[in-house]
Amino acid sequence: MRLSVKSIQLPGNAVKRHSKWDREAFLFLLPYLGYLTFFVVYPFYMAISGSLSDWDILSGEMKFRGLYYYGKLLQDSSFYGSLKNSLVYWSVQVPPSILFGLGVAVLLNQPIHLRAAFRSIFFMPVVTPIVTLAVVWAWLYQSNGGLINTVLSMVGIPPIPWLTSESWSMPSIGIMKIWTDVGFYSVLFLAALQQVPNDLIDAAKVDGANAWQIFINVKVPILNPTIVFALLMGTIWGMQIFTEPFLMTGGGPLGSSRTVILYMYEVGFIKSELSYGSAIGVVTALIILAITLVQKRMVERNVSF
């Protein structure tokens, strides 16, 4: 239908429009421009200028302080601690999630029954509200009477202080997030695997390659942009994690699961230090922005290959 209608028309802009600009555009753009002004540009400006001033919470007045709060940030062991926690989280969560996701995608890419059903089941944690998952897992993780430790004790393993010890709190949250994210990555990789041309696989088979060789030498290079994308995506998500530690550990014990965003929340909203909170927000945003730019650069470069 669509094609036939198009084919009888002249190509390109056959009809000349009357004026140079479409006047409706100004009306159409008004809501978005209004939103940008009030809820993006203005708060953005406030965050930057607030971080460069003494920002009084009652009057809202700002007295210029220059880079004082950024200097404070550079000497703040709590901030470094939160960065270190993010690193711990990253190493526990991101590479395993991606590896498991890739593994599940490879399995789902086999000629199997119920592929869609498996895919949906693995995706369920992705769509579930984080608050629900945090509440359920906090209970599973409970040192005394939590299901995981109860089951461990039945097979003779001493209880693990999942959320109550400094060394375990961040990894525990990471393990829970592996469980949630595998479904997302597996769908991402499954879509990429289905793009691998059959000719390439057949050619490799003719050359006598086995399944593993085909995977490493044919599929992984094609999946490469997706893997890079997933890696940086996971890194950005990891930097932004807030709800899980906030609800499950409150950032503790002793700040061992306090993430950067949780620290910003504590400084800005609990201690009401607006300037310092804004400075943390700006620096975190810059870090995330840097990762995003790397991601775009790498994905674009890889896609063109």
Added chain:
Amino acid sequence: MTTRILTDSERVYRRTVSRIPGNILVYVILIVGTVIALFPFYWMISSSLKENWEILSFPPTLWPHTLTFTHYQSVLSTIGIVRAFINSIVVVASRVFIVLMVALITGYSLAKLRFPGREVLFVLVLALMMVPGQIYLIPLFLLVNHYGWIDTYAALIIPGAINSFSIFLMRQAFLSVPNDYIDAALVDGAGHFRILFKIGLPMVAPMVLTLVLVNAFWSWNDFIWPFIVIVRDEMSTLPVLLARFARLLTGPVGRNIRYGEVMAAATLTSLPILVVFLLIQRMFVESLTMTGLKG
């Protein structure tokens, strides 16, 4: 070379036979994965249906001895979860409606209309997609506070409704609408508003669906913003109410003896979105993966 040429039936036979042992292992792993993926959900729901003594019993029971709905009754009658459910629906519906309308007209303008600064505005949209939202948290809170919006629907709906990502999605969708259609309608005397909704909208319907799903998902599950701007339980969304309820009952050290109720509330919070998900799995999965670029 001739040995490689097989008939179709031989090929099918060979494939089937060579697949069998590998296949069983694949199914075993996938079923183990299924159990791991589903178990926390099963535990949440089954615990919400157990009586208190059974929740705390050792060894834990996999299947409830006696099914009881007392936790649901108690949660529904005491913590205002019905009101929170209504709040969540109101917030999600309003936000989705606002973002859809704005994304339609803005996306259409960026793709099809000529106005000065079009390229600049599009670059701005792209740039804003990359700026993480956390940077706005403190100033937006002050702004909302300044307007007296704390504990109102306005705070829950307005600041977070529109996102540049949705604008970008709609702009890309409208690019695929042929100019000829629009020109023909202009000749017939239609305005761009009518063209957008009569001609453009049906052609970008799949993207509209994606946009609705993704935004509904984001705002249903949103936590940090509603948690900051809502103080009273009556104005809470479901996740905020659940978080407050669970935190109230579970101290940092103390053991909570009301886990049945917490699990009932957790189930009710996730049930609506899980039901929608199960009804339209494929669309949901594809929409969320496609738009995964935004956390």
